[in-house]
Amino acid sequence: MTARYSIACLGAGRMGRGIAVAFAYAGHAVTMIDVKERPAEAFAALEAEALGEIRKTLASLARFGLLAEHDADTVIARVSVTPAQGMPAALAGAGIVFEGVPEVVDLKREVLAAASRCVGPDVVIASTTSTILVDDLSGAVENPNRFLNVHWLNPAYLIPLVEISPGAATDPDVTARVKALLEGIGKVPVVCAATPGFIVPRIQALAMNEAARMVEEGVASAEDIDKAIRYGFGFRYAVLGLLEFIDWGGGDILYYASRYLEGALHSDRYRAPEVISNNMRDGRIGMRTGAGFLDYSGLDVDAYRENRLAEMVDLLRHFGLARPPVLDRE
Template sequence: MTDATQIGHVHVVGAGRMGQGIALAFAFAGLRATLIDFKERDAIAREAFARSALDGIARQLHAQAALGRITQQQADEALSRIDIVDRARASSTLGQARVVFEAVPEVLDAKRDVFAWLGECADTRTIIASTTSTFLVTDLQRIVTHPDRLLNAHWLNPAHLMPLVEVSRSDATDAGVVSQLVELLKRIGKTPVVCAPSAGYIVPRIQALAMNEAARMVEEGVASAEEIDTAIRTGFGLRFAVLGLLEFIDWGGCDILYYASHYLAKEKGERFLPARIVSSNMHESRKGLLDGAGFYDYGDVDTAAYVKSRLEAFGRMLEHLGLAPVFNGANVPSGADDLAATNACGATPASA
């Protein structure tokens, strides 16, 4: 199997928003990307679509240039690495492709057509990564030749900016295919995580619960949409950018979550009952950091150094966002120009 470091060109079937974002992610990192417009069009419509797609990608690059992240020359260079071709033109060159991302609409028949075409045109060793957010890899492996080379690679929008890519494999997926795709994604600066074939992957599943709960609070009159979103931006979201959800449970102790969950379940319904593993950890004295074990094992961890590093990261993030506590801030007139200058460098809250 080809080493991921030797891959210099990827193919993306489906030239819509997600396909464009994936192509841009690779081109931005220095690789070539071929976008394949899989839909049948006449010559005029095909040319118009390709022009529109390239214009959309160019706008994303120009936005990065306007923000000072790249120069206009770098934007032009990245754009030059992307080609848009139709199905007929791609058929003659696809045999050389090492990795193909499938990004057509979330319709099983559309994906079946793509996989059948890839079965005819691509090499049997070509890695096929579906970007679906709807179908499990186990479902798709039933409609593809050589199912061992198929996995799902779920990108978050906007694909060219969001670091995370959720890679979902099944027992039938070749381990080498998984490792090669993971290394390729790391090469372009992404953060891949591997998960089992389960509806919602990781982020969408957690996200759906959180978003619906926020909507319920609006329904119940708990707070306005603006107040809830402020709470998320300046409370919920900040902490979990430094500590993951399970790490956060260990940090505070799962006993806190255990008792809070039972209280909320009594007041708001059984959906708040603690997960079985939370109850097990609670009863087995695996409550987290203070017990030396929880979802993570802290037996060989320098706890003081670990806590210090997390607090430092949290403090840096607050400083960057202009949200860090200001030393003597209550004594500075509101709106004073030197307010930021009084901010203690590296100041952190008492707890994360």
């Protein structure tokens, strides 16, 4: 893939618009293709709505200091919207195609099949689905070796993470090319197996359900639960990854805490997975033993901890919670 080339988005909805902003901001030309046949006046309304929303997004980014206000026109000039009947011509020059239609398998397969017939055999095609397994869609694509799932998190133009999920037929070179493309526009791609929920949705579903359950059980108010998440849970995991945090405190702490919660709350949803027990058996407790989920051998652990703590202090300053000490002076 070249440094800059045309991006095609199948669908002009929220996901397509977010992806369009992300790529246009990074210098790429983007075409959002309306996949639904509609009268000219209805398409004109959709086009005006889509470009209007993108213009508002860019105005917000300007207010946030991410671009000069006068540069918004340059960025939005890179984005166009094409009616369904213009799909073949719009896709003829596309370097990569992102499908972003509603989460209906048959609809996605229909749109992907049509698009794959309009592009060359080496043009990468990606679905942005958040729920459907890649191999439930790949059969609709001609040359499925160039197809994979690329899951963006909303708002796509702001959230750095993008989850890449290759299928059974996906060429590893295609995965590498998509990863490089995303890194080139400032994203942080991760690769995961074809599994329901990818990485983030699978973890956050557990956390969100547990937060809702605590409201249901009267554990705390919704306001206090969200405050706990923002200033405790989220605060730490903005600096430390979940597995890194297990290693930071020690896998044995999680093991014993899980056993207690499983018994006290009478629910196996707190049961630790077998890998936690295996790590304890093998002495892979975390940083204090030199290995856990991550390998700390040869690492200056004190310097590593210092750097992570410094990042937390930066977050304290961001939240306006960094305060000077109280000093008693005579």
